[in-house]
Amino acid sequence: MSHFGSRCFPLYCFLLFCQLKGCASLYYVTATVGADVSLKCSYNAWHHGPLPFCWGRESTSTFGCNNQVIKSDGTSVVSRLSWRYSLSGYLRGGDASLTIMQVQESDGGKYVCRVEIPGWFNDETTESIVRVNPGRPSQPLLSIRVIMERAVRVGWIPPFNGGRAITDYIIDVKKIYDPWSSAIRSWVKSTDATVVNLRPATTYNLRLFAVNSVGTSDASNVLTFTTKEAAPEGPPLDMQLQALSTKSIKVNWRPPKVELRNGVLRSYTVSYRDNDSAVQNWLHHTVAATGDPQSVILTNLKYSTRYEVTIQARTNAGLGPASTAPLCSTLDEVPPDPPVIELEDVTSNKIFLFWTPGFQGDSPITGFYLDYKAANDSWTSAVRSWVTGTRTSVADLHPATTYDFRLFAVSSVGMSKASNVLTFATNEAAPEGPPLDMQLQALSPQSIKVTWRPPKFELRNGVLRSYTVSYRDNDSAVQNWLHRTVAATGDPQSIILTNLKPSTRYEVTIQARTNAGLGPASTAPLCSTLDEASTVATTITLATTSPAAVTTRDTTFSPVPPDPPVLELEDVTNNKISLFWTPGFEGDSPITGFYLEYKEANGYGY
Template sequence: MISLRGKPFALCCNFLFCLLTGCVSGETIITTVGTDVTLRCTYDARYYGKLAVCWGRGSVPNRGCANQVIKSDGTSVTSRLSERYLLLGNLGEGDVSLTIRQVEESDSGTYGCRVDIPGWFNDQKQELTLTVKAGRPFPVTVKAGEVNQRTITVRWNPPFDGGVPITDFIIDLKNKQEPWDSAVRSTLSHAQLIRATLVDLHPAKTYNVRMFAVNSVGMSESSNVLTFTTKEAAPEGPPLDMRLEALSSDTIRVTWKPPRADLTNGILLSYKVTYREYDADARKFKGWQAIIKKAMHEVESHILRNLKPSTEYAVLVQAMTNAGIGPASSAPLCSTLDEIHGTTTAAATTDFPSTTTLVWDTGLTFKTLPRIRTTSATETTFADIWWEQTTTRTSSVPPDPPVVELQELTDNIISLSWSPGFEGDGPITGYFLEYKAVNASWEYTKTVVDFGPDQTEATIIEITPSTYNLRMFAMSSLGISKASNVLTVTIGEPGQQINDTVSPVSADSQTAVTEDDGHGAHPAAIIVPVVLVVLIGAMATAWQLRRIKRKKGSLSMLLNDRGLRYKGSESLQEF
């Protein structure tokens, strides 16, 4: 007997409703923008065989699918609204799940799956609710650009923003051997940026760089880790513990150790040992001589031979890498021993396979000077050719300097732009930026950053807080422009507020200030020459006018491109 009260009655009603309309199950799925999502729907293909199926947006109606997005005959897809809608399951086994690629917030809503099972009121219906929310940006893919001794330019393509705009990019920089906790972090608050230049790196060092993208939802996962090694530079430190020891009347032994490891800036290849004789009678030094010695040991030594007895010598030692030569270390003058009569000194110089002897002039850099000799009228000297080539080169006009402006200074990030000047007699082939500590000379330029000819803006990341001067040059095949205006900027730690951090300084005014600081000119040194010039000019003018009045003819004067002339008489002396 069936009771019509309580739960048995409710179950009977539900069964009757499912029989008439088809049962519909529901599920809610939450995902983020830009991801792929799969809405599950299956049937028993072994029992029913392969059946037709459709997916639509909205509740499942009595027949078919409302706002149909994809349809299958049980074997393959017969129609679809977009390539984003896919049936990736095994249709032969009854897996008709819907996959939507790279979902957007507009994809949110109800989706219905209908499987056509033969017979009345037998269709399988399933409804799912999809909620798509904005998410964090996708990871950045970072690539290395130009790598120099102290700089690297990194480039990236903006990733998918997660459904809301990207607001910042974060760059982490660290030494390869250090953990990421020690990284220097810089935040770029310009979402349109696709490159930045990191400066103040150490030569011949290996670094890691990674990036993050940030939006209002959060920060992306880490980008790929970029590993790069800066180029070698000339050593910054001199050799250490240099000592001189007189061994005999014609030999002195020089010993030294390599420079500090952090100042080597690369692989030490050799050392340059230079020495010169001090002439006590003339009270002056003679010309330098140099020996190149291969770097081989932790403590290096070299014996200077064929020296003069009882003579003092000055010696310098410099370390060398592939990129150049470093500063010199020196020691007090060392005198050879007195000559012992009756002994024989070898006149030949012993050749050492690891050394090369070079004759230097009075400077500390190699020079090649043309020999001056008497020539006949038909002979052409090297100096003539050199003068001719120099004259030809200097007749070409290099580009004018660009005008540099500071767009923004945030923490340790400098945003610059520049306007090209007149390009001269040839197209501009690039620009380079120099910067240095504010209290240093331009001879000790800290870093040079190169830019392409079409680039007019740049973002610089400085990892060492300080105050710097910046200036720029334009380049062409005909030469380098003069320096641009000079900017003075103060770099702070990330997150530190800085005020009054920039002041433009022209290159001319900076030179004038430097000269004024060095020497103050006496007023008489300026006034006296000016007065003399004015007096001489006045006397010459009076003499010319007096001479003109004595001439016959018209004094109607005109000025042409050759000088001052007057009509009806001879030409005046041209000026």
């Protein structure tokens, strides 16, 4: 063998061994610019223990690593080319994987991991081909620079571009409660922008996107801001002028449209001047913005003079445009004085009034406005009617109700001030409605319990004084009514009719009474007293841990009625109890239901 052959023979054997057994593993890894990427490499540390290894780029080497980026002695990093290269795996366990942080496009290419295995030509290599793709820009961070009445200036620091230059920024702006789908979108190239055409005193949301050739970033943080107030853009609405006297004019108006107020209305400036004077100086009156509608009375005016009036709304930013109305002249005649109204007669649903007119002023009185209302209502809800003469009546009133009445005299000059207020109550009437929820319950062969509730409140027509409970033997040939009077003391009420005949059907009615008489009767199905042989069943009491105890009493009787059921406790809470029961023998007729009674354990009776 030649000298050359003897020197190269081991190399040939090594290459042949690598071809047959395979000396390197090959991985393909794809990453996006800005992300972290991990390249796999490992060895059998359990067999060999911790071993030195290194990572290089582009090409392999017989010994060591070409273009080395990081080296380890098997337990820690010995050297590295940049802070972006790290070993994040468990080194003592044989994990030699390389992590490249914040990958750049220049990081693409071939990486080789070489683990130094003891012995000749035993080193293990792992190759990774890294492909780095550009990505979308990262999420921008947005901030407010200046807030104006109709615009906002925002700025931001350019985010990471993802490996491709940022070409545009997208700005979305919308009102706070609108969906993003309704946002107004604009495109800019700089790192600040002024968003215009906003409404004053309006709250908006604003967000930003960065765009490169790869795509669009995620949305930035959302800015929420309220534009500054501006002077109102619209005038006050529905302005009206009304001459009240020879020296006063009443001005009425409503606020500007909401979308034209441009902020919180603080006040109104009412300006007025004498239109008939040679020198027309404006006078001004400020009125606080307190409601809708509003009014002011201009006083100390000239007799029989035309006045021009304007109104402007004001926010903290200034005055808005003025509203105007036709010229209004103060009165040139004196209106009538108010009349004096008196009560002539009253019934349960009707009143008779008369009045004495006051001084008629400079023009004859042509009639009167009569206002009336329930005493607890405001005059804005009053019923108004036109009357003439000096007396009238008002019908269809509600019994036992207090009313207020007042009168205005009217002439061609105007309307007087209100008269004295006459307050009175209509008389009581008999109730119009029967007692409610009437129920009959046989207690024994000689007694029946009657329970009921008062009539509806609006049908009582006064204070309930008593109830008349009428009853008669429905099985007798002569059915004479018997009557019991019960004082009206509460809701509900009850009475026990006694000294009745056994096994007899009774008809019962109830009528409510006021001082004016009895109302209509309520009725219930006939109720039969019990047989003479009936006996009362026992009582079962269940104590609970709730604030109240529950007691049930079986109200059925034997042998003809059903046998009593067996009552049991199912569940109990601090304010509720659940019960179940097993019905007994039904007797001579199917059971139609049950009565459940309960009381506190220490209470008296049911």
